[in-house]
Amino acid sequence: MCRINPKVDFAFKKLFGSAENIDILTGLVNSVLEEGAKTAGEVFYPIENLTLKNPYNLADYEHGKMSILDIKAQDSQGTWYDIEMQIAEQGYYDKRAFYYWAKMYVDQLESGKGFMELRKTVGIHLLDFDYLAEPNYHNVYRIYNVGSHKPLSDLFELHFIEMQKLSKPLAELRSNLDRWVTFLNRAYE
Numbered sequence: 001m002c003r004i005n006p007k008v009d010f011a012f013k014k015l016f017g018s019a020e021n022i023d024i025l026t027g028l029v030n031s032v033l034e035e036g037a038k039t040a041g042e043v044f045y046p047i048e049n050l051t052l053k054n055p056y057n058l059a060d061y062e063h064g065k066m067s068i069l070d071i072k073a074q075d076s077q078g079t080w081y082d083i084e085m086q087i088a089e090q091g092y093y094d095k096r097a098f099y100y101w102a103k104m105y106v107d108q109l110e111s112g113k114g115f116m117e118l119r120k121t122v123g124i125h126l127l128d129f130d131y132l133a134e135p136n137y138h139n140v141y142r143i144y145n146v147g148s149h150k151p152l153s154d155l156f157e158l159h160f161i162e163m164q165k166l167s168k169p170l171a172e173l174r175s176n177l178d179r180w181v182t183f184l185n186r187a188y189e
Contacts, residue, residue, distance in 0.1 A: 005187070016083065022051075025050055029081060035138055035175055051075075079121070080119060080122070081124065084124065086127050105155070118155060123158045124159045136165070137181065139159070140157065161181060166178065166181045166185070
């Protein structure tokens with residue numbers, strides 16, 4: 001029986017953020033992306049390779065804010081991922097998620113590089129509390145025209161997974177994401 005809560009910072013980073021467990025992280029990320037694609041009526045193309053990156057986002061100037069991501073990774077297509085586990089309920093979590101996303105996005109460019117170098121950046125936020133006024137436990141946000149609903153770009157994507165909203169019995173789990181969230185919620189019981 002597992003007695004360690006995989007949502008606790010150290011355990012989460014060890015389980016999902018270490019090189020020896022990259023296949024576990026890839027499975028989790030693919031389950032999130034697959035459900036997001038299904039919700040949007042899109043074809044899902046699984047990622048095959050993830051590379052862990054330094055999770056420290058250093059400040060660019062003297063009074064800038066440094067941030068430390070839980071897990072920072074990049075896939076073989078160049079897409080960047082920030083995977084966050086948040087146990088303690090926080091107000092303004094949406095602002096924090098935007099900040100982490102934006103910092104990862106702008107840090108892609110070094111002096112002399114052009115804007116065409118910027119790659120898709122995806123934030124995956126696993127929350128152990130209810131935050132959004134949405135009934136679903138997994139919600140995906142992108143940038144689109146509010147009139148035509150046509151996307152402006154695919155460079156922005158945020159996933160919020162409110163784990164407490166998933167309370168299906170084991171026999172009713174259907175998706176890989178259902179299984180991952182159930183594991184995270186119940187592994188230490």
